[in-house]
Amino acid sequence: MVLDAAWAVKWLNLCAEAMAEHRVELIELDRAIGDSDHGENMDRGFQAVVAKLGEGTPETPGAALKLTAMTLMSKVGGAAGPLYGTAFLRAATSLGDSAEIDPGAWAEALAAARDGIVARGKAEPGDKTMVDAWTPAVDAARAAADGGSADVLAVLVAAAEAAEAGAVATDPLVARKGRASYLGERSAGHRDPGAASSALILRAAVGAAA
């Protein structure tokens, strides 16, 4: 298994499938502590990515992610649009024009994505945002990739599992960033929608490599 342009395209298509499948669930999560649009936004965004990918296959993973970044930026809106847009853009930049991604490069691309989200949104871990999915994912990917010899699938799986655990761990938190923060203590007891969609994205990366 190599992480090449074909994998990236498959990944992004699986993201779109995941968003369509979990659209209602993400809307429900956002309904509880936000404004009921996250699932709709993500679904709309990734459908647009699929449409874009249909117009011509990118030559490198980086190109695929850049196209995704630009599309999400222009189709998602809300907080998630610019945050995911920046994440995919920074990841694309980190990958450069390499045709294949090795485990270490992937871990660094994830770190760049996370740093982009933090740079735009100024959230810290524990603020109950998507950062709470990305940060453990970056740590897990780096740990799995450590030494450079690791299996790329193992890195993807480690990131996905950590993101999922990170999303679950947002449940008890009181939000300090994003729309949920207006609820104060009432935001506790609900999962952050952006953390949930982040976990779906990183799980799709596994699916594309499987």
Place this chain on the structure above:
Amino acid sequence: MVLDAAWAVKWLNLCAEAMAEHRVELIELDRAIGDSDHGENMDRGFQAVVAKLGEGTPETPGAALKLTAMTLMSKVGGAAGPLYGTAFLRAATSLGDSAEIDPGAWAEALAAARDGIVARGKAEPGDKTMVDAWTPAVDAARAAADGGSADVLAVLVAAAEAAEAGAVATDPLVARKGRASYLGERSAGHRDPGAASSALILRAAVGAAA
């Protein structure tokens, strides 16, 4: 038992009690085929009548009914206000300034009231309006008063019973006048609120004489 000014005042006070007691029921009837205000309107109107009567006792039944007419006219509004206003005014006129009402005079006062309602509202019997309570009441009162020797209480009872039966008989009718007529066939199966309040008024007349 004589129908004098004291009886009239007692009657009007009992009308107010009846409207307060049946306020919700009349609202419910009007809700089904009208605009939910009949009980509120009648209650407001007769409370105002009670307040007026409290300012000074009328000397004749006719004076009591005229005061009632003017008060209902200025406090009830809607269709019922002018219709009941006219009814009480015509009844007052018919009674003139006699201090006591005999059975025949009472039957004629009821007839004058009914004619006033018809003159203002142009409804015919069977149109599902208060006319359907008043018309049988007039007929029954006249029949009971016939010969001039009848017991006045019997006349009041006959009118009340006929009005009640008339109100019940509006249930299956399709309205052709008033707000319920907009419903067409959908007005069938409901009692006319104005017929119901008319029956309450004529029943109160019995109570005042009992």
Place this chain on the structure above:
Amino acid sequence: MKKLINDPKSVVAESVQGFGLAHADLVTVTEDPMYITRKDAPVSGKVGLVSGGGSGHEPLHAGYVGKGMLDAAVPGAVFTSPTPDQILPATLAVNSGAGVVHIVKNYTGDVLNFETAAELAEAEGVSVRTVLVNDDVAVEDSLYTAGRRGVGGTVLVEKIAGAAAERGDDLDGVASIGERVNANVRTMGVALSACTVPHAGQSSFDLADDEIEIGIGIHGEPGRHRIPLENADGITDRLLEPVLADLDIGSGDKVLLFVNGMGGTPQSELYIVYRRAVQVLKDKGATVERSLVGNYITALEMQGCSISVLRLDDELTELWDAPVHTAALRWGA
């Protein structure tokens, strides 16, 4: 029942008081008996315009008191027409000697109460003409009913007759302009939900989650029939069809299109209905020359809308465009 009110019995009084405070530059509120007059009433030499009816249809009628529209509005209890002892002093207050036009929506209660007030005013030497508004095509067989109701068209009658009065038309002239508007406007409404009359405390009718009422009026009364929920274009077609048929609108006609919200429907939805209505009129060859979209004659918080079409001629268009300065409608002044 959830409402921003203090007591069902004081809803109208407190609301009108608030209205008077907010628009003290435009109107004077008289509290007992209650009516609202134009600040500068009576306007010398001008025919006075008085309208009124049950409350709960805001901004109708108080919102239309001011230059170029009504001289007085007379609010009754919620959904209950006002009484002659309110209508009479309002009529006297706005009579400058040129007479007064009563604009009356065709409901038994409104007709009877205004009729009495007009008689009393005439007895005091004031000439009164009555313009009866009955634009609701939902009322079929109007021979066997109380007749067609006055609904959305009322706003247009008040605006256009108001402009005629403002330009100096005499009593018969103002009344006949009002009648011409009424003769050329038709309306049909739909409810997606009922409303709750404060003193009743209960929804005016019960409607399932997938049903709508076609042919409703503005008093929370049920309509002519109940159908399954349709999309906005379907509902628009259904409302417009009898309106256009009754007016016989066809190629070359110029119209004013009025999409009115019943109080609880977001503006965005009204524009979706408006969009479709324009398409339909265009397909018929008619031109939408003027438009009005918003909550102008309501039934408390009811969800739904009505569509009114007014056939325009040059004079009606000119009068529509004439300056108006009221709380709810304002342009050119």
Place this chain on the structure above:
Amino acid sequence: MKKLINDPKSVVAESVQGFGLAHADLVTVTEDPMYITRKDAPVSGKVGLVSGGGSGHEPLHAGYVGKGMLDAAVPGAVFTSPTPDQILPATLAVNSGAGVVHIVKNYTGDVLNFETAAELAEAEGVSVRTVLVNDDVAVEDSLYTAGRRGVGGTVLVEKIAGAAAERGDDLDGVASIGERVNANVRTMGVALSACTVPHAGQSSFDLADDEIEIGIGIHGEPGRHRIPLENADGITDRLLEPVLADLDIGSGDKVLLFVNGMGGTPQSELYIVYRRAVQVLKDKGATVERSLVGNYITALEMQGCSISVLRLDDELTELWDAPVHTAALRWGA
């Protein structure tokens, strides 16, 4: 879910199309990417004003495009801020060379998307200043949150900054007037019912028949806390108290009082709230110099209201009074 719509996905597009048709004399609608500009944009020599945000708050923002207010409005999906690829062309379209002010409600999404658009516009040589509106006192501890939300005050910022632009203030001047308004306005809202986002198809929160949400925003999100239903005066006191405290309103202050409906509340109820608010302000020794009562910034069909108080000075009053001609706000023009 019962709405006058065709398809949740086309709500915004169809509604804006309808708006464009109804107000073709005032605005131009560009459909892809979607934004609405003032008919005569760019106005030579004038600073351009652009605002935008999620849809569902109508008449905000499109209803405020026109002379004396906004040059462009950029609508996102319902409750979703628009994207830079909409905001950028709108910004370019209204730039006459004098630069453009972005009026942005303080939500993470709005801030980020406008920020990106401003960067891109600067890269194309257009000077952009951003006025962030954050008037919602319901957000406590704003250091530990995304900060206070932009709510009712937005309408006042848009009107007054729009008047400053119209009178010829330069870019920094217009921005600083906008900031002055924002610094002097505070708002607090209440919901009696939730709203239903079309694509969600479900009520945004569940509220018992005897409960209300205090401190809501304009996105159907729950508020800070839930309390048993109170009467209108009680609710008004509860909303006003933190507003006046935060602004430190006292004797001698002159204010603009803005009672805003959330979309599903009848006007009559807003005037009941307004009436009480005037009493409270009077008791504090403040004078209500200007008023606005109606549905000006909404959350779809939500029932409830917000109260905004703006401390006025002579210049702000003059700019408030300056002519404005938009679909939703009009006077003097």
